[in-house]
Amino acid sequence: MNMLGMFCIRACSGLVGCRTATRVRSLHSLPGITVAQIDEEVAKLLQLKAQLGGDDGKHQFVLKTAKGTRDYNPKQMAIREKVFNTIIGCFKRHGAETIDTPVFELKETLTGKYGEDSKLIYDLKDQGGELLSLRYDLTVPFARYLAMNKITNIKRYHIAKVYRRDNPAMTRGRYREFYQCDFDIAGQYDAMIPDAECLKIVHEILSELDLGDFRIKVNDRRILDGMFAVCGVPDDKFRTICSTVDKLDKLPWEEVKKEMVNEKGLSEEAADQIGEYVSMQGGMDLAERLLQDQKMSQSKQACAGLSDIKLLFSYLQLFQVTDKVVFDLSLARGLDYYTGIIYEAVLTQAGVAPVTTDAQNGAPSEESVSVGSVAGGGRYDGLVGMFDPKGRKVPCVGVSIGIERVFSIMEQKAEASAEKVRTTEVQVMVASAQKNLLEEKLKLITELWNAGIKAEVMYKKNPKLLSQLQHCEESGIPLVAILGEQELKDGVVKLRVVATREEVDISRADLIGEIRRRTSEA
Amino acid sequence: MQIDEEVAKLLQLKAQLGGDDGKHQFVLKTAKGTRDYNPKQMAIREKVFNTIIGCFKRHGAETIDTPVFELKETLTGKYGEDSKLIYDLKDQGGELLSLRYDLTVPFARYLAMNKITNIKRYHIAKVYRRDNPAMTRGRYREFYQCDFDIAGQYDAMIPDAECLKIVHEILSELDLGDFRIKVNDRRILDGMFAVCGVPDDKFRTICSTVDKLDKLPWEEVKKEMVNEKGLSEEAADQIGEYVSMQGGMDLAERLLQDQKMSQSKQACAGLSDIKLLFSYLQLFQVTDKASAEKVRTTEVQVMVASAQKNLLEEKLKLITELWNAGIKAEVMYKKNPKLLSQLQHCEESGIPLVAILGEQELKDGVVKLRVVATREEVQLIHNTHTVSLLAHGRMT
Numbered sequence: 001m002n003m004l005g006m007f008c009i010r011a012c013s014g015l016v017g018c019r020t021a022t023r024v025r026s027l028h029s030l031p032g033i034t035v036a037q038i039d040e041e042v043a044k045l046l047q048l049k050a051q052l053g054g055d056d057g058k059h060q061f062v063l064k065t066a067k068g069t070r071d072y073n074p075k076q077m078a079i080r081e082k083v084f085n086t087i088i089g090c091f092k093r094h095g096a097e098t099i100d101t102p103v104f105e106l107k108e109t110l111t112g113k114y115g116e117d118s119k120l121i122y123d124l125k126d127q128g129g130e131l132l133s134l135r136y137d138l139t140v141p142f143a144r145y146l147a148m149n150k151i152t153n154i155k156r157y158h159i160a161k162v163y164r165r166d167n168p169a170m171t172r173g174r175y176r177e178f179y180q181c182d183f184d185i186a187g188q189y190d191a192m193i194p195d196a197e198c199l200k201i202v203h204e205i206l207s208e209l210d211l212g213d214f215r216i217k218v219n220d221r222r223i224l225d226g227m228f229a230v231c232g233v234p235d236d237k238f239r240t241i242c243s244t245v246d247k248l249d250k251l252p253w254e255e256v257k258k259e260m261v262n263e264k265g266l267s268e269e270a271a272d273q274i275g276e277y278v279s280m281q282g283g284m285d286l287a288e289r290l291l292q293d294q295k296m297s298q299s300k301q302a303c304a305g306l307s308d309i310k311l312l313f314s315y316l317q318l319f320q321v322t323d324k325v326v327f328d329l330s331l332a333r334g335l336d337y338y339t340g341i342i343y344e345a346v347l348t349q350a351g352v353a354p355v356t357t358d359a360q361n362g363a364p365s366e367e368s369v370s371v372g373s374v375a376g377g378g379r380y381d382g383l384v385g386m387f388d389p390k391g392r393k394v395p396c397v398g399v400s401i402g403i404e405r406v407f408s409i410m411e412q413k414a415e416a417s418a419e420k421v422r423t424t425e426v427q428v429m430v431a432s433a434q435k436n437l438l439e440e441k442l443k444l445i446t447e448l449w450n451a452g453i454k455a456e457v458m459y460k461k462n463p464k465l466l467s468q469l470q471h472c473e474e475s476g477i478p479l480v481a482i483l484g485e486q487e488l489k490d491g492v493v494k495l496r497v498v499a500t501r502e503e504v505d506i507s508r509a510d511l512i513g514e515i516r517r518r519t520s521e522a
Numbered sequence: 523m524q525i526d527e528e529v530a531k532l533l534q535l536k537a538q539l540g541g542d543d544g545k546h547q548f549v550l551k552t553a554k555g556t557r558d559y560n561p562k563q564m565a566i567r568e569k570v571f572n573t574i575i576g577c578f579k580r581h582g583a584e585t586i587d588t589p590v591f592e593l594k595e596t597l598t599g600k601y602g603e604d605s606k607l608i609y610d611l612k613d614q615g616g617e618l619l620s621l622r623y624d625l626t627v628p629f630a631r632y633l634a635m636n637k638i639t640n641i642k643r644y645h646i647a648k649v650y651r652r653d654n655p656a657m658t659r660g661r662y663r664e665f666y667q668c669d670f671d672i673a674g675q676y677d678a679m680i681p682d683a684e685c686l687k688i689v690h691e692i693l694s695e696l697d698l699g700d701f702r703i704k705v706n707d708r709r710i711l712d713g714m715f716a717v718c719g720v721p722d723d724k725f726r727t728i729c730s731t732v733d734k735l736d737k738l739p740w741e742e743v744k745k746e747m748v749n750e751k752g753l754s755e756e757a758a759d760q761i762g763e764y765v766s767m768q769g770g771m772d773l774a775e776r777l778l779q780d781q782k783m784s785q786s787k788q789a790c791a792g793l794s795d796i797k798l799l800f801s802y803l804q805l806f807q808v809t810d811k812a813s814a815e816k817v818r819t820t821e822v823q824v825m826v827a828s829a830q831k832n833l834l835e836e837k838l839k840l841i842t843e844l845w846n847a848g849i850k851a852e853v854m855y856k857k858n859p860k861l862l863s864q865l866q867h868c869e870e871s872g873i874p875l876v877a878i879l880g881e882q883e884l885k886d887g888v889v890k891l892r893v894v895a896t897r898e899e900v901q902l903i904h905n906t907h908t909v910s911l912l913a914h915g916r917m918t
Contacts, residue, residue: 063631063634072586073586074585092822134590187855424582454579456582461677
């Protein structure tokens with residue numbers, strides 16, 4: 001293609017520039033001509049060239065992707081496919097459907113949904129039509145989809161890329177285009193059953209992905225609010241105290257208390273009372289204890305949350321996942337639209353990979369801390385109502401898997417392990433030991449393709465056997481079907497196992513069956 | 523006027539307050555030229571992708587992915603007149619960006635950036651074009667492209683033939699009905715124009731007129747060539763003779779012997795390659811040319827149901843066993859659902875089996891398995907063997 005040529009020529013532009021500079025320097029010695037004048041002339045010519053544009057010449061461009069974005073090469077795609085298959089397999093096992101939405105929404109759809117984060121939204125240029133913005137997450141499009149189609153009940157997963165113009169100074173290393181992997185159950189149901197199934201799904205996914213040990217922390221918005229109330233936090237400070245408590249996963253209690261008292265104006269007494277509660281972790285027993293707690297039981301809200309936590313744990317026991325689930329009063333999460341249960345899954349293995357503070361925020365920053373969040377979510381009953389013209393409520397509970405974090409862990413694992421990541425699934429290389437056998441090879445490979453076997457042949461009329469075998473080693477192809485003149489006369493094909501170098505002659509008629517047998521055993 | 527002003531100020535203030543307070547001004551729609559995919563459409567889409575990707579993989583292709591937007595300069599100057607259809611991102615103080623218009627320019631950038639000389643890759647992803655609705659009514663502005671490309675220096679026509687083999691396999695497997703793959707060569711076209719007397723500088727424009735033959739009859743195409751593009755009637759007639767020709771390797775042979783055509787070296791090179799191509803296509807066996815299934819949107823195999831009240835706990839225990847064995851199963855989010863509702867859900871979702879628990883069955887240690895389609899019921903002992911039979915699909 002011509003285009004490739006254009007890119008390659010541009011890549012050499014650096015050299016061209018050097019030669020021009022040399023010429024300019026030597027011209028400088030000529031009387032009456034300055035470098036500045038020459039620069040001016042060159043600039044004029046370049047401008048003229050740019051105007052001519054079109055398909056004629058070489059173009060100005062830099063060979064890079066936009067800041068905060070990256071290509072996925074075949075190895076990364078192979079890892080990505082494996083991860084998606086595991087995750088989607090789990091969603092399907094639980095009866096979820098999937099939808100897809102456009103990459104951009106009407107700007108007004110996204111306006112007012114993200115609070116302070118709104119400044120991170122990518123807008124499209126006003127080109128005379130509707131004002132558009134790239135989607136910031138998958139939850140708002142989901143709510144729009146439900147309201148638009150008047151859907152009251154759905155169990156859906158959605159895996160797609162989202163876009164955030166993160167400020168590089170604040171969040172170094174974070175991507176601006178990254179995958180989100182959401183699972184949500186929308187609809188009015190009996191309490192805590194769907195909530196428990198979400199946790200079961202997180203447990204299944206994290207176990208199957210084999211990322212090491214993990215914990216799923218669980219709390220409830222009503223318990224947090226109730227706790228603040230009985231500890232003497234003024235109503236109007238709930239949110240801001242909440243976001244301070246949220247920092248407990250990164251900062252020690254001393255610092256968090258300091259922020260509450262010094263910056264947020266909380267009384268030291270209230271802070272201490274909060275401190276007692278947020279250090280508590282446990283299971284159903286903790287919920288029981290708190291229901292008996294003199295102070296906590298004064299809050300109706302907290303009691304409702306605690307009863308639901310008990311109910312949740314009873315279901316989790318039946319789902320056999322209580323081993324990794326912890327009721328943790330310090331879990332706060334960005335609580336803007338959560339109304340009930342909230343949860344976050346963390347890997348317990350210390351810092352193999354960098355950390356992300358919020359599973360919904362995409363790729364990790366470069367600071368390495370031992371805590372790593374890989375999933376998060378909760379119940380949010382009020383969001384869809386915001387989109388519905390009549391304000392009809394559709395309760396929702398869901399989870400977002402921090403899939404970029406998972407990719408980077410899997411990529412590191414692949415690098416560390418001796419095993420090669422294959423980028424193709426070819427099972428058989430069709431090769432020749434002598435010249436002039438292309439026709440026979442093409443006939444054979446057609447039989448293999450027609451039988452659904454994944455096979456490759458070199459695009460050369462007379463390739464050397466060694467090159468063909470080398471290609472197998474590089475690509476990880478396990479078998480070679482070698483044709484030779486004698487073999488053709490005898491009606492056989494030499495089948496070679498790349499790993500062991502064993503060779504065996506198989507009759508043409510039995511070849512496909514033999515290949516199937518060997519590749520299914522693998 | 524003053525009232526309008528005040529209302530506008532208040533609305534602006536409200537928008538600024540944003541957040542979670544009230545209902546917001548919104549229109550419930552997707553952007554023009556874009557649409558959601560509902561679960562049925564996604565199920566169909568998944569089937570199609572599986573078929574196509576299966577074929578690409580069978581031929582040893584890898585896949586890559588690129589960002590949805592590129593630096594504006596990367597796309598500038600690559601699309602000629604179509605450049606006005608590119609979606610730009612707003613200048614928000616950083617790099618100037620545009621949404622990708624196709625997958626080929628990103629591919630070329632990827633190859634150059636990574637200094638790759640050989641690759642066989644497929645790429646399935648959405649691209650973006652601000653089509654003018656008046657011209658192209660009904661066309662989407664966000665749509666999938668599915669590209670397969672072989673890059674690299676190889677012996678002539680082998681990769682070209684494999685591309686055609688892949689198209690043939692895909693269209694056959696997708697079961698869309700009969701199809702034809704038309705083949706030609708740029709060098710043959712240019713050679714033909716040359717020997718028919720088309721001036722060099724008119725090649726491109728005559729070419730785009732000839733391209734309209736799939737939509738317009740020859741008379742109109744000839745009229746455009748002569749009246750609008752200034753071609754001599756004689757040249758147009760000569761072109762007319764050639765473009766009516768169709769065939770296989772035999773046609774390429776004939777044209778190589780054609781007195782006029784054989785004068786063009788370019789055309790002969792193209793014709794020889796067409797012959798070579800057809801010889802490979804013969805070896806690839808491609809030289810020749812539904813019951814209304816209910817589309818399911820989920821893959822659930824078993825519905826766990828109850829015939830009486832207070833069996834939620836038992837249902838949850840059973841479904842856990844099924845999930846742990848990898849079986850796709852569902853249960854209703856109700857403590858005491860009616861059996862009829864549960865069965866209705868199976869019908870609507872296309873779930874083939876129901877595992878029904880009842881108090882007597884629990885005492886006896888059995889589970890009633892019902893086939894939704896036939897309504898037959900069979901009692902099975904509730905043990906790991908049964909679960910494993912279900913897992914291996916031996917129950918239908």
